[in-house]
Amino acid sequence: MKRILKIGAIAVAILFVIMVALPSLINANSFRPKIESELTSALGRQVTVGNLSLSILSRSVVADNIAIADDPAFGKPPFITAKSLKVGVELIPLIFSKQLNVTELKLERPEITLLKAANGKWNFSSIGEVAAKTAPEEPKSEGTSPSNFSAAKLNVNNGKLIVGKANSSAKPQVYNKVNIEVESFSFTSQFPFKLTAQLPGGGDAKISGKAGPIDAENAAKTPFETAVKVNNMDIGTSGFIDPASGLGGLANLDGTLNSNGSHAKAVGTLTGTKLKFSSKGTPAPKTVVIKHTVDVDLDKQSGTLTEGDISIGKAVAHLTGAFRTQGDSEVLNLKLDARDMPGDELEAMLPSLGVVLPSG
Numbered sequence: 177m178k179r180i181l182k183i184g185a186i187a188v189a190i191l192f193v194i195m196v197a198l199p200s201l202i203n204a205n206s207f208r209p210k211i212e213s214e215l216t217s218a219l220g221r222q223v224t225v226g227n228l229s230l231s232i233l234s235r236s237v238v239a240d241n242i243a244i245a246d247d248p249a250f251g252k253p254p255f256i257t258a259k260s261l262k263v264g265v266e267l268i269p270l271i272f273s274k275q276l277n278v279t280e281l282k283l284e285r286p287e288i289t290l291l292k293a294a295n296g297k298w299n300f301s302s303i304g305e306v307a308a309k310t311a312p313e314e315p316k317s318e319g320t321s322p323s324n325f326s327a328a329k330l331n332v333n334n335g336k337l338i339v340g341k342a343n344s345s346a347k348p349q350v351y352n353k354v355n356i357e358v359e360s361f362s363f364t365s366q367f368p369f370k371l372t373a374q375l376p377g378g379g380d381a382k383i384s385g386k387a388g389p390i391d392a393e394n395a396a397k398t399p400f401e402t403a404v405k406v407n408n409m410d411i412g413t414s415g416f417i418d419p420a421s422g423l424g425g426l427a428n429l430d431g432t433l434n435s436n437g438s439h440a441k442a443v444g445t446l447t448g449t450k451l452k453f454s455s456k457g458t459p460a461p462k463t464v465v466i467k468h469t470v471d472v473d474l475d476k477q478s479g480t481l482t483e484g485d486i487s488i489g490k491a492v493a494h495l496t497g498a499f500r501t502q503g504d505s506e507v508l509n510l511k512l513d514a515r516d517m518p519g520d521e522l523e524a525m526l527p528s529l530g531v532v533l534p535s536g
Contacts (some may be wrong), residue, residue, distance in 0.1 A: 377413025397437035422455030456530035
């Protein structure tokens with residue numbers, strides 16, 4: 177029995193020594209061209225990586241200083257930069273045949289810039305487009321293209337998301353602490369995901385659901401089904417309105433957002449507290465609840481508000497109409513039906529408009 181235990185201990189020790197020694201024997205940087213080529217082919221964007229290191233215990237290759245090029249139509253600054261990229265791999269094919277089979281992708285502290293052109297096109301719309309058009313009908317098994325690239329897990333940790341308009345002087349919106357979890361990622365099938373982010377000016381957002389398959393010609397047309405929760409968004413500093421308007425307060429949102437790629441529908445409830453509607457106003461003591469249904473034509477950049485029930489206590493108004501994007505502006509054509517609203521419910525809202533009634 178002692179002999180068996182001794183042999184087992186020696187075998188474990190030898191295995192441990194091998195695992196420790198292998199990273200020093202294998203030059204991980206020799207795989208850099210392969211990794212850059214695989215990711216460039218999959219995304220249709222030039223991908224560059226820095227120093228590579230191999231970890232046997234975690235079965236991964238870690239790359240420093242990642243950069244993914246943007247669509248040339250949107251400028252030269254990169255679309256994504258990241259402190260590091262961890263690529264989970266199958267070790268046996270990697271060590272013995274230098275074949276790279278990806279199991280996991282993890283971006284650490286990335287900075288992602290999303291830009292929208294005046295015609296409605298996003299800078300991520302062309303992701304995978306070039307590769308899809310140039311991929312052969314029967315790709316080789318060792319090649320990577322949007323049609324065969326997949327990963328069991330794809331994570332983004334502690335990222336920064338910058339959302340703005342191309343060739344515009346408008347200040348972009350910046351979302352910090354962005355974390356994304358994707359399982360069973362593939363360009364050609366639906367996959368579940370979760371996203372959390374800190375909002376500009378305060379508050380947070382949580383989005384979860386399913387997306388895919390990714391549209392090879394326009395990634396922005398990828399269908400999705402999501403549940404959306406927003407907590408304590410500061411309206412005045414959110415970036416969605418002009419701070420000079422005097423509008424302010426906190427908003428919570430609980431709803432769904434679904435899209436088939438060309439049309440989107442948002443349904444939910446928006447709850448506003450401490451609202452201000454004028455720079456001279458004071459925070460309202462009453463809560464305002466808005467139940468809404470919005471249909472959006474993504475191609476025409478227009479939409480319809482089919483339901484907009486605004487409740488202030490027992491007072492209820494109905495807002496409906498249409499809207500469209502025109503350059504850097506939103507053009508609204510809305511109708512407010514506010515008949516038979518109790519005056520005492522509305523009176524508490526007047527200070528938020530900067531209106532103070534005489535005593536009595």
